[in-house]
Amino acid sequence: MDNGRPANGVAPKVASALKTFLYRIADDELIIAHRNSEWTGLGPILEEDIAFSSIAQDKLGHSLAIYSILHEVFGEEDPDTIAFTRSEKDFTCCHLVELPIGDYAFSLVRHLLFDLAEQLRFEMLENSLFEPLAKVARKVKGEIKYHLFHAVTWVTQLGAKGNEESKARTQTALNEAFPLALGIFEPGDHDDILKGEGIFEGEETLKERWLTALTSIVEEADLTLPDVQSVEPAYGGRKGYHTEHLQPLLDEMAEVFRIDPGAEW
């Protein structure tokens, strides 16, 4: 460290921006994984039960991969400690992923809105100049393709190919989830730094791509996307301000860890 640079070769200002960015992504993955897993045993049909459980497992793997970068490159705590011991205010997930599973329409629409953003985000990150993240992006993009395929298939099925009730319930879910989903792209001070370093093109660019892709999926499903200008994005999650639903989830998630931190099974 004689040259003033830390062992990982990342300048302190960039490291701080990267950590903020990585925690946002990994926290989203961890919390949505937990929510998706709540469908295990409750899915409306067996295949859906399995689908949500599988997606949960994948998401957990993605959060592990990113917490591992935080641990190995930036000297943060090990992934289990990060996942199970932080308090609510230290989490920077967006509100969308915190909400309870609701009815099946809400979970499906959330799944669509979230996974579309994930797919586009990781596509952008494949060529990131921060190589550890680019490697994870190249790895998980194929998995997310399956997630998005599942979401689009079912939203289209319930919308364009469904009946009056399924379509109405899916539309209601979309109206409810859309402002929450805009919270995925909550701006932050790290954005410009990462852009300047060639690490990530920024939340605003991602949001524009997401809106374009989402508009055509929603049209195909014969649903109506709320006007982005007329809704209030659910911001705050990225700064540690959460809905009342996050803390109970964290309590439940960490229950075993608190009893026996070294438990294995």
Place this chain on the structure above:
Amino acid sequence: MLIVDDIWTALKEVMDPEIPTVSLVDLGVITHVEITDGNVARVKMTPTFAGCPAMDYMKNQVQEKLEEMGFDGVEVEMNFDEAWSSNRLTEEGRRDLAKHGLAPPPRFEGALQLDLLNDVPCPNCGSRNTELKSPFGPTLCRSLHYCKDCGEAFEQFKPL
């Protein structure tokens, strides 16, 4: 004096814990094998799916296998340096999947297109008159299908 080929041969005997007809070598998860000047065996692996719960188990199996061979040290590392794709499965691996009743994944070029999930040949009767029931199956790496000719449900090892 052990050589690199001895490691490959030994790892052919380490099977996938969930599909015991397929070796880890044929599954394509072994990405690098070397023996250092100090007689240390060094193996790198890549996970099939990032959330695969069998990752640690596979890594330990490889570690144990190498430790039996008489090296002065064994290092096994799992990383994403080379992302796994179903195209990494060997021809033998594909046959071994079929032995377990699984349809092997089709090879693809460029980006994966999921219309590959339709018309998967039925491993029971060979018909292509089949349909996808769900892209998610009993493990992360399998999808569920139905054969309209022989009336059997079957699983495919997913293209990725």
